[in-house]
Amino acid sequence: MDDIRGINEECGVFGIWGHERASELTYIALHSMQHRGQEGAGIVCSNNDYLFGARGTGLLTNALSNEQLLSLKGFPHAIGHVRYAAKGSSELSNVQPFLFKSSRGDLGICHNGNLVNALNVRAALEDDGAIFQTTSDAEILAHLIRRSKQSTHKERVKSALKQVKGAFSYLVMQEHALTVAMDDHGVRPLMLGELDGCYCVASETCAFDAIGANYIRDVEPGELITINDDGIEFDRYSDIDNPNMCSMEYIYFARADSNFRGHSTYRIRKALGRKLAESLGHIEADIVIGVPDSSLAAANGVAEVLHIPQEQGLIKNRYVGRTFIDKGQEARERKVRMKLSTVKDIVEGKRVIVIDDSIVRGTTSKYIVKALRDAGALEVHMGVASPPLIHPCFYGVDVSTHAEIIASQKSISEICEEIGADTLTYMEVEDMHDVYRSFGSRGECAACFTGNYPIEIIDNLLPQQKDLKTKGV
Ligand code: SF4
Structure with missing residues (x-):
């Protein structure tokens, strides 16, 4: 995939829970999705006690050094991200996943897509005292989760997701769980897979092929999936079921060997x-x-x-x-x-x-x-x-x-x-x-192609x- 036509995808995401080679597999998976973003890459891992991460600018091979990769070894849970800076500058501070520390615990977060009410939500958060360190939409969700008054992490993520509008797939990692959410129009692709009894998610199935994982199914619009040591739990954060998958994913972005609903992009x-x-x-x-x-x-x-x-x-x-x-x-x-x-x-x-x-x-x-x-x-x-x-x-x-x-x-x-x-x-x-x-x-x-935008631009x-x-x- 190239960028000579002047049209570029924003990002690719990958996450895996409970695998002894989690960071290495994440690196390989991100490498297979390098076409989705070449301006930065990062991995955040969990060992059930705390989160730890590494990130850098440029292609994956330049973004993460051998020393950084060695420091991530042994963590059984990981999320990763390759970034194209469609929105926000390409400096290191905007490279995901972001890692936040608070009295409620650690939070790792990355996403693919774009919020259409980011400016409004960010302004409201700033008026309420929030200070942002990046220009990324991912940080907005982190603030909303942290400010939620709900009693459980899952409910806090749900309440945060209900406040954002746009096209997104979010991966949110805590010490004990990985939460995965797809926008309620399903604009950006997100797939669920399995490797050695461990669940994984990826923007494209080519990442599963790269690590030898089995594709299970596409994540549904408005779906919220929680993966932890007890297994997997399927839920929804939105009642809207109005699929509007990006046509350009089929036409141009996705790799020819990536599948949608079991059909290759090539076909x-x-x-x-x-x-x-x-x-x-x-x-x-x-x-x-x-x-x-x-x-x-x-x-x-x-x-x-x-x-x-x-x-x-x-x-x-x-x-x-x-x-x-x-x-x-x-x-x-x-x-x-x-x-x-x-x-x-x-x-x-x-x-x-x-x-x-x-x-x-x-x-x-x-x-x-x-x-x-x-x-x-x-x-x-x-x-x-x-x-x-x-x-x-x-x-x-x-x-x-x-x-x-x-x-x-x-x-x-x-x-x-x-x-x-x-x-x-x-x-x-x-x-x-x-x-x-x-x-x-x-x-x-x-x-x-038509000018009919399925999600209102706020x-x-x-x-x-x-x-x-x-x-x-
Ligand atoms: S099909 Fe929709 S989401 Fe995809 S590039 Fe066009 S406007 Fe964007």
């Missing part, structure tokens, strides 16, 4: 490609090329339906780290050039259908079309295995303003002209939903975001 993406192919049938082409890696499955689906050979006409360089300038358009363009190159021998003299999973700013698409033409392609037809991405995301994905998104500014024919393709074909929103339904989905968020909006429609909770 879902291939089905999106097969559906898209129905709109590409009129194009006469010699080869189908997928943009590596997340679009290869969709390209495979297109090629199968159109009976056109799928070729590897684009190669991705996996070893590009940071460019000298890390932010902004110049950095993005440089990164695209460093990351993608064409196989001239495959492309030369061919009419090409190139399949991408999404277009955000158009930088990557423009480069790809030009690179294919420079390599001798006679025609370049672009197919996108998702609808036009028009609106920003407030649920934990780093596309925050209309100005950043090309389909917000231009029509499809204008985008086609801008990127220099012969034709440009997107997927219809309803076709996308049809594909997800065929894989057992009960509902998806498609707000970045925090004050930027002026350019005022036109957003909301369906309400």
